[in-house]
Amino acid sequence: MTPSTSDPQQNTPPHTDDNPVLSTQDWALLREHPLFSGLPTQALHELLAQCPVIFLSKGKILLSPGTANHHLYLLLTGHLLVYLDAVDSPTSFHIEPGEFIGEMSIIEERETSAYVVARQNSRLVAIHEDLFWSKVGCYPEAMRSMLKMFSERMRKQNEVTRRVSEQQLKYELLQRELAAAGNIQANILPQEFPLFPDHPQVDVFALMEPARQVGGDFYDAFALDDDHVYVAVGDVSGKGLPAAMFMVRAITLLRLMLSKKKRFATVLPKMNEMLCENNKDFTFLTLLVVMLNVKTGLLHIVNGGHNAPLLASKKRPFSPLPVPKGALLGVSDTVVYDVAEYQLRPGDTLFLYTDGITECENEQQQFFSVERMQAVLNTAVPPLTPASLIPQLRQAVQEFAQGVPQSDDITMLALTYLGKENPDLT
Structure with missing residues (x-):
C-alpha cells in the first residue's frame, strides 16, 4: 500500500465527510x-x-511524525494501521472500529510520533482537545476507561516491538551465519591462480559466483602427485546454507577419496555411498571429475549426472565432449559410474561449467543456452587462455541477462593442456 499524504490543519481535522451525519450504527x-x-x-x-465526521480513503495518511495534532480520533468504520517508524515497516499495529488514536499528542501536548494510515476506507469522529478535556475529562469513569484503553494500546505496541526485535535478532544471526558459511566456502575453494604452479604442463582458471551469500556450486583442483592433477565441478541441489554445507561435505569426501590414491574408478561410487548416508533432506549433487596425466595428456573423466564438458583444440572449436552421463550423487547407493578416457594434445582446452550459465534468463525469459556459450567461447578475443576465456564468457552472460538478478550459482573452469614436457605429443 502506497499512502498519499495529507496535511492536517492545526485545529481542523482532514477530509471532512460530505455527509457528517452519524448513522444509527454510529x-x-x-x-x-x-x-x-x-x-x-x-x-x-x-x-x-x-x-466532525471525517472520511479517509484507503492509503490516506491521517497523522505523520513531527506534525501537530489537536484531536482525538475515534474510528467508526474501516481499519487503520499505525506505523512506529516508516510506512509499510513491520513495526505496526491495527486500529479497529471502536478504538481511538491521537490521545498521546493531546495528553503530552507534543507533536505526533507515528504514521496513522487508512488500510481501507474509514470514517472517524474527530474530537478537538479543548472539547475533550472540558466535556469528557471531567468524568472520572471516562478517564479510567481512557487509561485502560491506553494501557491496552501500549501492551499491543510493546508486543509488536518485541516481536519485530526478535525477528531482527534472528535475521542478524542468520546473516552472521551466512557470512561465516560464505567465508568457509571461499576458503575451501582454491583461490590462488595459477592453480598448478608446480605443473607448467597445464593452465587452469576457475570462477564461482553464488546467487546468494553462499551457494551449492563448487569447483576444486589439486595435484595428486608429480604426474597427475585433478579438477572437478559440481552443483548441489538447492541454494543457501544447506546447499553450501552439503557442498563442503562433498568436497571433503572427494579430496579424501583421491588423497588415498584409490583407483579412479572407485572414487565416485564410494563417495556416493557416503553421501547417501543420513541424507534425510534428500539433497543431491551433480559432479564431473577429471584426472589428467600432465606428462602424457591422458585424461580420465567420470560423470555423476553433470553437464558434458566442452573441448577445443588448435584446429577445432569448442563442442560438447561425449562422456558417460552417470547418475546423481546422494540418491541411490547402488549406482555404477563409468570412466571415460581421452587423449589431450598440447593446446587442447577443456571447459567445465554448471547450468547457472546456460539457464541464465533475460527479460524475455530466454535461456543463455549451450549454443550461446559455445558461440562466445569460439569467438573469444585472444589470448585464448583460461584466464581470458572465463571473464569474457561471464561478461557475455551479464549482458544477456539485461539486469535480471542472478537466480542460480554460476561456476566455470577452463583447463588448457600445454604439454611442454612431452614434445612427442606436439
Whole structure:
C-alpha cells in the first residue's frame, strides 16, 4: 500500500465527510463506548454535535511524525494501521472500529510520533482537545476507561516491538551465519591462480559466483602427485546454507577419496555411498571429475549426472565432449559410474561449467543456452587462455541477462593442456 499524504490543519481535522451525519450504527457504538462512560445522553449529543465526521480513503495518511495534532480520533468504520517508524515497516499495529488514536499528542501536548494510515476506507469522529478535556475529562469513569484503553494500546505496541526485535535478532544471526558459511566456502575453494604452479604442463582458471551469500556450486583442483592433477565441478541441489554445507561435505569426501590414491574408478561410487548416508533432506549433487596425466595428456573423466564438458583444440572449436552421463550423487547407493578416457594434445582446452550459465534468463525469459556459450567461447578475443576465456564468457552472460538478478550459482573452469614436457605429443 502506497499512502498519499495529507496535511492536517492545526485545529481542523482532514477530509471532512460530505455527509457528517452519524448513522444509527454510529450512535449505537458511541453510546456504549467506554470513553463516554458517565456522560449523560444529552451531554454526549452536545459533544458530538461539535465533532466532525471525517472520511479517509484507503492509503490516506491521517497523522505523520513531527506534525501537530489537536484531536482525538475515534474510528467508526474501516481499519487503520499505525506505523512506529516508516510506512509499510513491520513495526505496526491495527486500529479497529471502536478504538481511538491521537490521545498521546493531546495528553503530552507534543507533536505526533507515528504514521496513522487508512488500510481501507474509514470514517472517524474527530474530537478537538479543548472539547475533550472540558466535556469528557471531567468524568472520572471516562478517564479510567481512557487509561485502560491506553494501557491496552501500549501492551499491543510493546508486543509488536518485541516481536519485530526478535525477528531482527534472528535475521542478524542468520546473516552472521551466512557470512561465516560464505567465508568457509571461499576458503575451501582454491583461490590462488595459477592453480598448478608446480605443473607448467597445464593452465587452469576457475570462477564461482553464488546467487546468494553462499551457494551449492563448487569447483576444486589439486595435484595428486608429480604426474597427475585433478579438477572437478559440481552443483548441489538447492541454494543457501544447506546447499553450501552439503557442498563442503562433498568436497571433503572427494579430496579424501583421491588423497588415498584409490583407483579412479572407485572414487565416485564410494563417495556416493557416503553421501547417501543420513541424507534425510534428500539433497543431491551433480559432479564431473577429471584426472589428467600432465606428462602424457591422458585424461580420465567420470560423470555423476553433470553437464558434458566442452573441448577445443588448435584446429577445432569448442563442442560438447561425449562422456558417460552417470547418475546423481546422494540418491541411490547402488549406482555404477563409468570412466571415460581421452587423449589431450598440447593446446587442447577443456571447459567445465554448471547450468547457472546456460539457464541464465533475460527479460524475455530466454535461456543463455549451450549454443550461446559455445558461440562466445569460439569467438573469444585472444589470448585464448583460461584466464581470458572465463571473464569474457561471464561478461557475455551479464549482458544477456539485461539486469535480471542472478537466480542460480554460476561456476566455470577452463583447463588448457600445454604439454611442454612431452614434445612427442606436439
